[in-house]
Amino acid sequence: MSKYNTLKGIHDIFPPDVFVWNKIERTAKDLFYIFGYDEIKIPVMESTEVFTRSIGQSTDIVGKEMYTFTDKGDRSVTLRPEGTASVVRCYVENALNRRPAPQKFYYVGPMFRYERPQKGRMRQFYQIGAECFASASAEADAEILGILNEFFNKLKVPELRLEINSIGCKACRPDYNSALTRFFSQKEEFLCGDCRARLKKNPLRILDCKVESCGQLRKDAPLITDFLCENCKSHHERLRELLTSRGISFRDNPSIVRGLDYYTKTTFEITSEHLGAQNAVAAGGRYDNLVEEFGGPPTPAIGFAIGMERLAGLMKQFAPSPNTPFFYFAPLGEEALNIAISLAINLMDKNISSICTQWQMSLKGHMKRADKLNAEYVIMIGADEIQKNTAVWKHLSTGTQGEISIEDIGAFVTLHEKRLKAERS
RNA sequence: GUGAGCAUAGCUCAACUGGUUAGAGCACUGGACUGUGGCUCCAGUGGCUGGGGGUUCAAGUCCCCUUGCUCACCCCA
Incomplete structure (x- = not known):
């Protein structure tokens, strides 16, 4: 029996598993080079506000999943629960917007979330993420999804499903929100307890609920698609065209809502049947207001994050680890x-x-x-x-x-x- | 935070309704084979049966507590 163990939800990674990880990382870095993305090394720790301001006070991540503590200088600091907030902070702090647009970055590293561990969900977990700044065009969305598509093809990960949605922008989401609130308020008594709370905090999330009865109720719920403003609607249409013309298969799923407050317009998720309940290997979306909220110039942006241990789990199922000859x-x-x-x-x-x-x-x-x-x-x-x-x-x-x-x-x-x-x- | 299941060697698992010294396979080390690996055979190392308490003549086995793991809910990569 060993004297010390890793903390709950935190694991060592060693051979042969680590070979799969290296392959994933190598493949990603090669691909990022080809697509003109530069690596950015962001800190694992930030002042707490970086995350609370961006991810959103009402989200579960901020509400109950962050490793937050007070350092010796009496500052509230937090182990990063995700990468985007740090990249945006770095982007604004170092005026990276002065570089030729669009500015494209990627990062690789551990994230921390204080959650009850289960299959595909750890307290320390690794993500590969990419962010593309200063392009409002649907081309940027298509490029981001194209990278992911190419990446999973290179790694020969089979049976993945890409689902996309648009959750609107500052102009049109409020209308949709109030329509949703109106709709579900009439049926409040039939909603599950969680959804009643969501009705007040963030009605969009009701669309995500897995409870059978809520699923039935939302069948007749107003569709975001009908509420999108002209700008959002044409953006979404254009993205669908681009994906189709590039042979990237996808499905529309109006319930892809994402758990972070900063998303606008495009959101997406790549899932696998072979993962268990936590079935997303990659996800992301557009966040056109975040840079400005961080004190930078108005700058549209879009990004994604890939869950490394989930991906490595899939690779182990379908690909043998390579031998190392010498x-x-x-x-x-x-x-x-x-x-x-x-x-x-x-x-x-x-x-x-x-x-x-x-x-x-x-x-x-x-x-x-x-x-x-x-x-x-x-x-x-x-x-x-x-x-x-x-x-x-x-x-x-x-x-x-x-x-x-x-x-x-x-x-x-x-x-x-x-x-x-x-x-x- | 809620619920369920499981904890025996490094790994995968045995041990009949409670019954003598807790076994096997894989792995590891060595030997059969003195300068040629994989196959085979033989031997060796390796355990406070997660921890604590209780019932009993007797507990790996039954009961309680605790810790850990796993899966699911919640939520998310």
């Missing part, structure tokens, strides 16, 4: 060990990965270890070889082997490392 030096005797170590150091200088034992072992021991470590080649050096100034190489999966001179080892290893790298990519 070279294994098997020296026999002290002199050989010295030679092998200096050869290995030489290779490391050339950025070539190789494994060399640091103590003496029998050849059988070396072979077993090389096999367990999944090595591609073993390079053996013993007394006979030292005399002839050679080494024996063996390709483990085929069993073929041969002898080469010590001088040629560097070239041999370089050649095969290149081949392996080519095979892997």
